[in-house]
Amino acid sequence: MKLQWRDLDLERGFISIRDPKGKPTTLPLSEAALSVFKGIPRQESNCHLFLAKVSPGHLADMNRPLRKLKQAANLPTDFRICHGLRHHFASTLASKGVSLHVVQKLLNHSDPKMTMRYSHLQDEALRNGAAAMADELNGPAKVIPLDRQPQEGAA
Template identity: 30%
Template sequence: MGLVKRNNIWWMSFTYEGRQVRRSTETSDKKLAEAILSKIRVQIVEGKYFEKPKEDPYTFSQLMDRYLKEHASRRAHYRRYVNMVTNVKAFFGNPKLSQITPKTIVAFKAKRYADGVMPATINRELAMLKKAFNLACREWEWAKDNPVCRVSMEKEQNSRDRWLTEQEEARLLMAAPAWIREVVTFAINTGMRRGEILALTWAGVDFTRRTVTVFKSKNGERRTIPVNQTVLELLSHKYEQGRGQRGIETRVVFCSKASTELDGSNLRRGFTAALKAAQIEDLHFHDLRHTFATRLVQAGVDLYKVQRLLGHKSPSMTQRYAHHYPESLRDGVEILDRGKTFSTNLAQRPFAPTVAM
């Protein structure tokens, strides 16, 4: 039982009848807030406390619309949030917020599974719902309970380990149109995500330092990536071509013939068509990022460098690639031999452990 200050207002947090209750004291005066909290304590002890019912004027659509406007609009991949909101609206409709219960959320999960949606996608939609209800409870005072907190997340299958072989890469680049070929080559040699590639601007390209900069990554952070000669030549060619044809009218590096930003769905369709023409199966665009990481590890690059290049927040996310180069572990045991000398006789003598009597 205590006080927490939010937006200059003191809030009470306490347990009532086995349920966590958060109530605003509606004051910025700490002493007054403490007095109100003490009164509530006495009422609970005496059994005289009854939580005041709140009006429920807000609807689910209002919640989702405000979430998009005030929260998602400031995040990377805004379109992804829009798609998720569209999906949940299509299922829940526009009831009062109090009508969204754990039971209805479980039904939503079942419907998404019936639609063939993967667990990872369902989890992202649940996380979005949870955040929206948290805002409604803690900041907007639209609701007093978050029903998503009482629904379990789904177990994700993260064991996919598909990457492009050199033979498949050659076939893909030969079958793909020029614009797809450029994006694929760039992805394989930088490990950048699809959204990061499509959002890359010429302001983020530094030919002198041989780097590209992602100003807002998936984690919302800035990341600078060194590029190899293949990518440098690709970017130089695109820059010269663009300057000669349209004076670099577009900010983005990879654009359409009309100098407009490429849409993720257009890239997906073009990439899928190229895979079909090259007779390559079971490959996603994100697997190009796996290809980048796998080839680095197979070449002996240590996992810390791979982690930094991929922009992973945790080493555990990069550890999945460790099995591609087990020989890298040999250095760890051979270091024990340094500085040791072994006589020929000792080396040839059979090893017999000492048995304690």
Template identity: 30%
Template sequence: MSIYKRKCSNYYYAEVTVNNKTVIRSTKTTKKVLALRFESQLRETLYRQQVLGDRPTIKLSTAILEYSSSKQGSVNKQNLDAQIRVLNTQLCRVYPLDKDLHGLTGSHLNKLVSLRRKDGVAEGTIRLMLTTLKGVINWSKAAGYLQPENLVIPKIRVSNQRTKTLSTQEQTQLLERLELNKNLDDYDLVVLLLDTAARLNEIQQLCWDAVDFDNGEVHLWRTKTNTESILKLTDRSLEILKRRYDSSKRKGLVFPSKTGGLRRTTPKSIQKVYKELGLEGFCTHSLRHTTASNLVKNGMSLFAVSKLLGHSNISMSQRYSHLEQKAVAYQAAEILNNNL
């Protein structure tokens, strides 16, 4: 019989075999008539999927939950959880979460963007929400679920012209202030960030087995692009890592938290120093922009900077293009002056 009861449950279970594949599901009912109806619908669905090639459907709420679960253990999981909460709260304003994901349309998302703008939130916040949704959709596509037809996610443009960077004097002041701390952990972290132009989470998850002292290199895993970069260390960064290595257990993370685990955010002690020095609008990611800007100002091409930063393509480095143009102009003038 295709439906039956188990000793441990009052519900009927449906067992269906299609193409030599057997699927067993709870009907979640104690009534035989309803259980038979469930079994019939299940058989039809499996036939469409396995014989006719139809894709299975998934509820939007389930897709969001499964996507979040797939990121378990990720260095960005804490930030992702916050974005998932925002997505759940805001998306239901335009589309019920208990409906199938493939019913989502571009008009729903355009309406959501309009509502968020009326809420007065920043464009960057809206883009982050849509980026999280894109992650959910990409996950569901890879999992083989039926996709929204011709869904276009609105592109939110955020100006990068106001990116805060440190002047040479401000860099010196920051490092001198951090060096006064009894624990040099904050100083070491900021120097490594400045000298590698790496993302904070890339340095936070750096392990000792990725440090090559003989060649003065680090093998850095790029969490954003899932690629590895080999970076040459500056003399001061190499010296710092040797000091930390000699005083550490020589295994695990280079910059562990106080409990020995993975850090998730910028230490509050560093944030406090930013405020003390009056660095308004400055965050740890700005250290990366500072180094990139300095390299471009001193003649490094956008292509080379793009490779150093671990960008997936050079367009990501276009925010520094005006600096490259200025550097090229100065180089041209110098060459011409030397030939007059």
């Protein structure tokens, strides 16, 4: 809700996160995200992207629209959307093979342990990992059992 137009570099495709829980950072935007931001009508009279009525010193109350969204998506009432979306983002990237270091940077985590808590691998990613090792073992390289290894000095 605090995002301002000055936080976006639509020409280069970056977003600046100025007031996160961690340290301020600048991150690249995907083409899809860039397209969404370019589609938001810009009003020169307002510096914020998301216009909402706010009380002095407070962000707009997002509870009502988030409740409607949760109901429409059949999500549990205790589901925390923003938190859940971060978990989904991290888990999807990890399951697609994106390194945890990259996921950590995109989430702006300072501690890799926190990134590990957010990045739950999907069953398919684990299955693919197991299959990759099986492919390696069954591939062109032959595995010689330890009891059949040549003895040192034997011809």
